[in-house]
Amino acid sequence: EVQLVESGGGLVQPGGSLRLSCAVSGFTLRDYAMDWVRQAPGRGLEWLGRTSGRYTAYYAASVRGRFTVSRDDLRNSFYLQMNSLQIDDTAMYYCARGHNSFDSWGLGTLVTVSS
């Protein structure tokens, strides 16, 4: 069974950093592109970025230069490093497998940016 489990969310002050993790099981991570998507409270879905290989990443304009996606295929994990966090980065963050659109999703991890 394909499973994705996010972790690492929490409360952080403006300007701070946070690293989210997505642990996967039930499939071989290196065979798939992986994506991060977020959803601010009461808002819609926003695609953030993708890694389709160890050294290939793509980003939304809203996070380019502040967020970095990476992966460790041996550890079956996928990451989102978030720097210079702002109030409007407050959201639920989801990881998703980039196969047949986004066929599998985690349950999400909540990030709150507040002083």
Place this chain on the structure above:
Amino acid sequence: DIQMTQSPSSLSASVGDRVTITCRASQGVSRNLGWFQQRPGKAPKSLIYDASNLQSGVPSRFSGSGSGTDFTLTIDSLQPEDSATYYCQHYITYPYSFGQGTKLDIK
């Protein structure tokens, strides 16, 4: 960047009805279009990929059609559990983007 626009933003229908949600892309996305369902407080769930292919385990009352810039999601014989927000998303070029969502209420 490609913008995705859904209509309507919300709708209300009864059990057993047929509903259609429309998604329009600001430029052609071929058939690189997916549909998602999100129930309140839950993670999104993929329903359809490549415009018309049903994900495994999704009931056959859901169907998708379209190509280029205009797409539709149709739900036949509405069930109470179909109450949710539905999103379209393109994945032809980066950055990917979602529509703003269509909230479906079951009367």
